[in-house]
Amino acid sequence: MLNGTTADQSVERTNLRINAVKTCQPIGAMYAALGIHGCMPHSHGSQGCCSYHRSHLTRHFKEPVIATTSSFTEGASVFGGLANLTQALKNIFSIYNPEIVAVHTTCLSEVIGDDIPTIVKRAREEGAIPEGKLVIHTNTPSFVGSHVTGFANMVTSTLKYLAAEPTGETKDQLNIVPGFVEPADMRETKRIADLMGVKTVMLPDTSGVLDGPLDGTYKMYPKGGTQVADIRTMADSMATIALGHFASNPAADWLEAKQQVPAAHLELPIGVGATDAYVEALRAYAPEGKVPEALETERGRLVDLISDMQQYFHNKRVAVAGDPDHVIAMVKFLIELGAKPVYVITGSPGNHYERRVHELLDPIVPDAKIKQSADYYELHQWMKQAPVDLLIGNTYGKYLARVENTPFVRFGFPILDRVGHRFFPSVGYNGGIRLVELMLNALLDHKDRTCAEEWFELVQ
Numbered sequence: 001m002l003n004g005t006t007a008d009q010s011v012e013r014t015n016l017r018i019n020a021v022k023t024c025q026p027i028g029a030m031y032a033a034l035g036i037h038g039c040m041p042h043s044h045g046s047q048g049c050c051s052y053h054r055s056h057l058t059r060h061f062k063e064p065v066i067a068t069t070s071s072f073t074e075g076a077s078v079f080g081g082l083a084n085l086t087q088a089l090k091n092i093f094s095i096y097n098p099e100i101v102a103v104h105t106t107c108l109s110e111v112i113g114d115d116i117p118t119i120v121k122r123a124r125e126e127g128a129i130p131e132g133k134l135v136i137h138t139n140t141p142s143f144v145g146s147h148v149t150g151f152a153n154m155v156t157s158t159l160k161y162l163a164a165e166p167t168g169e170t171k172d173q174l175n176i177v178p179g180f181v182e183p184a185d186m187r188e189t190k191r192i193a194d195l196m197g198v199k200t201v202m203l204p205d206t207s208g209v210l211d212g213p214l215d216g217t218y219k220m221y222p223k224g225g226t227q228v229a230d231i232r233t234m235a236d237s238m239a240t241i242a243l244g245h246f247a248s249n250p251a252a253d254w255l256e257a258k259q260q261v262p263a264a265h266l267e268l269p270i271g272v273g274a275t276d277a278y279v280e281a282l283r284a285y286a287p288e289g290k291v292p293e294a295l296e297t298e299r300g301r302l303v304d305l306i307s308d309m310q311q312y313f314h315n316k317r318v319a320v321a322g323d324p325d326h327v328i329a330m331v332k333f334l335i336e337l338g339a340k341p342v343y344v345i346t347g348s349p350g351n352h353y354e355r356r357v358h359e360l361l362d363p364i365v366p367d368a369k370i371k372q373s374a375d376y377y378e379l380h381q382w383m384k385q386a387p388v389d390l391l392i393g394n395t396y397g398k399y400l401a402r403v404e405n406t407p408f409v410r411f412g413f414p415i416l417d418r419v420g421h422r423f424f425p426s427v428g429y430n431g432g433i434r435l436v437e438l439m440l441n442a443l444l445d446h447k448d449r450t451c452a453e454e455w456f457e458l459v460q
């Protein structure tokens with residue numbers, strides 16, 4: 001499919017993205033809303049947007065993703081979506097009976113300029129929203145940002161609606177904003193906090209929602225998800241740990257600015273150093289201020305694996321593509337492994353990304369190509385100019401890997417053609433072990449397939 005890509009970049013391409021490494025804001029908002037218990041995500045726009053967002057998430061998680069839509073047609077496009085949203089709320093509560101509806105906008109309703117809070121207020125006055133039920137909203141115009149922005153917007157808006165009234169009494173608990181990560185990552189992030197003896201409220205929490213068991217009964221609202229009652233207490237927590245600058249910092253910053261809950265800004269806990277930083281942040285709030293032996297053992301296993309296998313990673317040229325928080329964390333891990341990230345792109349915009357990756361790579365790989373708002377097409381051109389030993393990215397990277405015969409590890413969002421990612425974490429020491437396994441197997445499988453007979457080894 002990409003056989004026609006050439007290394008020639010003599011014509012500057014400024015207004016066209018080909019295979020952008022991002023998708024649109026509402027997908028992130030929908031994903032975040034699914035991490036609230038008893039929540040129905042609602043897409044205020046046309047059916048096509050909602051269908052695309054639902055199917056994209058369903059294809060990634062291999063789970064039915066619920067969401068409703070205002071079903072805009074020509075009338076709503078001209079006169080606005082007041083009638084559609086009001087009718088939708090009536091239908092949603094009478095048919096699907098959620099505890100809470102989380103409305104996000106689309107390009108169309110943003111261009112029209114629908115005022116969601118006013119529409120919801122009127123709907124409540126007209127009786128479209130039953131007593132005791134909640135409707136929250138966030139704005140997710142897709143002509144700016146990416147799915148990561150949409151995720152951050154929904155988490156922040158949820159807090160604005162539900163954590164607006166602190167009691168004034170600090171609770172013995174930490175808030176954790178886990179980033180746009182897999183249910184398995186959220187589960188692992190909580191498990192580490194549990195091991196440290198720290199009570200947490202995680203928002204959002206899709207573990208138990210998008211990695212649920214098949215038990216013969218369909219549950220529209222599975223057991224998982226952050227309880228609304230717990231979200232309300234987040235304004236009273238001791239502190240917030242935000243994992244990921246782009247997906248998590250805005251929510252933590254809001255809690256700090258408006259509710260005086262101190263924020264700790266960390267990167268995704270991927271690899272040894274980043275997980276150490278997460279554990280250290282928790283330790284400040286751990287009852288005994290200690291790291292349990294079980295966690296030290298997990299760390300030791302990851303360090304042992306890295307030292308056993310570092311010869312396979314040493315100086316390997318790696319290309320990384322994905323969401324900014326994921327890419328920053330992966331670059332740090334690759335440096336720990338002794339590899340050389342030479343091409344590092346994200347489709348999402350944001351100057352922090354380039355600044356941070358330069359900070360990490362300039363002393364080690366000064367000629368690395370680092371780019372925000374980038375696309376797979378340009379990455380492919382770079383790979384044509386000077387190949388890499390390993391490509392790490394979402395499913396769309398497979399086209400490049402196939403054409404260039406490059407070992408490929410699927411990482412981030414979306415992964416549409418493999419399973420396992422929602423069950424096995426990438427974060428924490430155990431997640432590091434899994435990532436090393438995936439990368440190493442990709443490198444060694446490629447070597448076994450392509451090496452000369454005399455290098456075809458039984459033992460590695």
Ligand code: SF4
Binds near residue numbers: 024025049
């Ligand atoms: S980019 Fe805009 S119009 Fe397209 S699917 Fe996303 S929200 Fe809908």
